[in-house]
Amino acid sequence: MLDVDGLRKTYNGRGRDVEAVRDLTFRLAEGELSCLVGPSGCGKTTLLKCVSGLMRPTAGAVTIDGRPVTGPPPDMAVVFQEYGRSLFPWLTVRGNVELPLKEKRLPKARRRELVDGALEAVGLAHAGAQHPWELSGGMQQRVAIARAIAYEPRVLLMDEPFAAVDAQTRADLEDLIRGLWQRFSMTVLFVTHDIDEAVYLGQRVIVLSASPTVVQDDVRVDLPEERDQLTTRSAPRFAELRAQVYREIQNAKNGSGGGGEGAAEGGGTAGTDASGTGADASEADEGAGGAGGADGPDRAPTPSGGLR
Numbered sequence: 001m002l003d004v005d006g007l008r009k010t011y012n013g014r015g016r017d018v019e020a021v022r023d024l025t026f027r028l029a030e031g032e033l034s035c036l037v038g039p040s041g042c043g044k045t046t047l048l049k050c051v052s053g054l055m056r057p058t059a060g061a062v063t064i065d066g067r068p069v070t071g072p073p074p075d076m077a078v079v080f081q082e083y084g085r086s087l088f089p090w091l092t093v094r095g096n097v098e099l100p101l102k103e104k105r106l107p108k109a110r111r112r113e114l115v116d117g118a119l120e121a122v123g124l125a126h127a128g129a130q131h132p133w134e135l136s137g138g139m140q141q142r143v144a145i146a147r148a149i150a151y152e153p154r155v156l157l158m159d160e161p162f163a164a165v166d167a168q169t170r171a172d173l174e175d176l177i178r179g180l181w182q183r184f185s186m187t188v189l190f191v192t193h194d195i196d197e198a199v200y201l202g203q204r205v206i207v208l209s210a211s212p213t214v215v216q217d218d219v220r221v222d223l224p225e226e227r228d229q230l231t232t233r234s235a236p237r238f239a240e241l242r243a244q245v246y247r248e249i250q251n252a253k254n255g256s257g258g259g260g261e262g263a264a265e266g267g268g269t270a271g272t273d274a275s276g277t278g279a280d281a282s283e284a285d286e287g288a289g290g291a292g293g294a295d296g297p298d299r300a301p302t303p304s305g306g307l308r
C-alpha cells in the first residue's frame with residue numbers, strides 16, 4: 001500500500017548541505033499498523049513530509065497503491081503532535097472536522113453523516129458545538145483524530161500525536177487508535193519517540209538509524225492483536241520486544257550497524273524514550289504542517305490534516 005523506495009533527502013542550506021535521509025526503503029501492506037522510531041534528529045519528520053507529499057525527496061520514490069506521490073495524496077490524512085496549532089480556534093469542533101470534507105466538495109448530508117460518525121468514534125458526540133479552546137488537550141487531539149477519520153483516508157500518518165498529553169490520556173488515545181484502525185481498516189504509519197508505545201501499538205516497529213538515515217531494524221511485533229494496557233504491557237514478550245527496539249536505538253545512536261530490514265529476536269535492557277532527550281519532533285518544523293527551513297516543503301497541507 002505504501003512503498004518507500006530508496007528515499008533520500010538532502011537539505012540545501014546557506015553554504016551547507018544537510019544529508020537528513022540517506023537511503024530509506026520499506027513497505028507497508030494494506031491495513032498494516034507500523035510504528036517508526038529512531039534517535040532524535042534522525043529524519044522522522046523529514047520522512048513523513050516526503051511520504052505525505054509536502055516535500056520532494058532528493059532521490060527515490062514514494063508510492064501509494066502503486067501511484068507515485070508527487071503532492072499531497074487525496075486518500076491520506078495526517079495527525080500532527082500539536083493539536084493546538086492544527087485546529088482552528090474560531091471554528092467549533094464540528095466545523096473543524098467538517099472543513100476538509102467541504103474542501104472535498106462532499107454534499108451536506110454526507111458531510112453531516114461523516115462528522116457524526118467520526119465524533120462518535122472518538123467519543124466526542126456531545127462536544128460538536130464547543131470550540132477547541134473549551135476542551136482538554138486530550139479532547140483536542142481527539143478532534144484532530146476525528147477530522148482525519150472523517151476524511152476516510154486509506155493511509156493515516158501520525159507524527160508523535162500523543163507527545164503533548166499526560167500519561168493517562170495517552171494510554172486512552174493509544175487504545176482509541178488501535179480501535180479506529182481495526183474498525184476503519186486503514187494503513188497507519190505512526191511516528192513516536194516512545195518505545196513502549198511503538199511496541200504496544202504496532203504490528204511492526206521500524207527502527208531508523210541516526211542521521212543520515214537508513215532502516216536500522218524492522219521488528220515484527222508478534223503480540224496478540226487483542227491488546228490492553230495492563231495485560232499486554234506486562235507480558236514477557238512485550239518486555240523482550242521493547243528491549244530489542246531499545247538496543248537497536250542505542251546501536252543507531254552509537255552508529256553501530258543495524259540489521260537493516262528483517263526482524264531479529266532478543267531481550268535485554270529496556271528503556272522507553274527513543275530520543276534520550278525528550279525532544280519534540282515537531283520543533284524541527286516551523287508549523288503544524290511542517291514548514292520553513294533552508295528547504296521548506298513544496299506544498300502546504302489543508303488546514304485540516306487532510307492533504308490536498
Ligand SMILES: Nc1ncnc2c1ncn2[C@@H]1O[C@H](COP(=O)(O)OP(=O)(O)OP(=O)(O)O)[C@@H](O)[C@H]1O
Pocket residue numbers: 011012013018019020038039040041042043044045046047211275279280281282283284285292293294295296
Ligand atoms: N528545513 C531544514 N533545513 C535544513 N536542515 C533540516 C531541515 N529540517 C530538518 N533538517 C535536518 O535534518 C535532520 C533530520 O531532521 P528531522 O526533523 O526530520 O528529524 P526528526 O527525527 O523528526 O527529529 P526529532 O526526533 O528531534 O523530532 C536534522 O539533522 C535536521 O537538523
